[in-house]
Amino acid sequence: MVKCSPAELDASFAALADATRRGVLEQLGRSDATITDLAERFQMTLAGMMKHVGVLEEAGLVATEKVGRVRTCTLGARRLEEETAWLERHRQLWDARFDELDKVVEELKRKEKNNGRKK
């Protein structure tokens, strides 16, 4: 937190200064939601909710993702954690795969040595 620039802090505090936006964060802490869901829950127009979500997004507190015509909101930090976890699993999968590739290449090297280079 000490690394936050004054501008970033301002954005966060401004985002949190509004009761609706705090409610949205609380809601997203329980589960992801679409803009439509949030607008209904907080009894506002879509445009009004989009504005609130936009402020939260700019402050880095919420991430949104548009799939087809639906925009889904998630807590920003959680999304990062998910990505980090995914990257690590992906790395493990490729690590295992490359370990097997190493064996295949070793075997090819051995064969070439035995046969002399024919190719």
Next chain:
Amino acid sequence: MDARSENQPIASKNRTTVERSSEREILVTRTVNGPARLVWEAWTKAELFKQWWVPKSFGLTLLSCEVDARVGGKYRLVFRHGGGEMAFFGKYLEVIPNSRLVWTNEETEGGAISTLTLEEKAGKTLVLLRDLFPSKEACDAAMTSGEKDGSGETFEQLDALLVALAG
């Protein structure tokens, strides 16, 4: 972090890195202790490819594997998983022997274009694999799908596996 070699009989295990290299791209790298032409062979000949693409620890059975590594040629991998089968397929867009292979991933919408680059130096080969998605959203989706329903690790693993296999 990658230097855990306690259980590794091979002292010289190389490091695998994975990063999100841009909004739309995932990059995997690894050095293989062998010349590029052998890595190329292992990547483009079906009988070799199937020996490594599905490590035993994945717990999947590869039912069939077709690889036609020519420009416009197709590949198709079919796996048995549980009671069903699943297929991964696409075609090769660019084929420069021992150096560059580009293919599509067509089993899902928004699938990546994969680019394999081999850089040989002093008998070793740096392998770079880039998965370029059509949009940031498609890349995000590939990295988080299957986790939101909270159905547990099995699905997460399966999901990661599917994406990896598709890559």
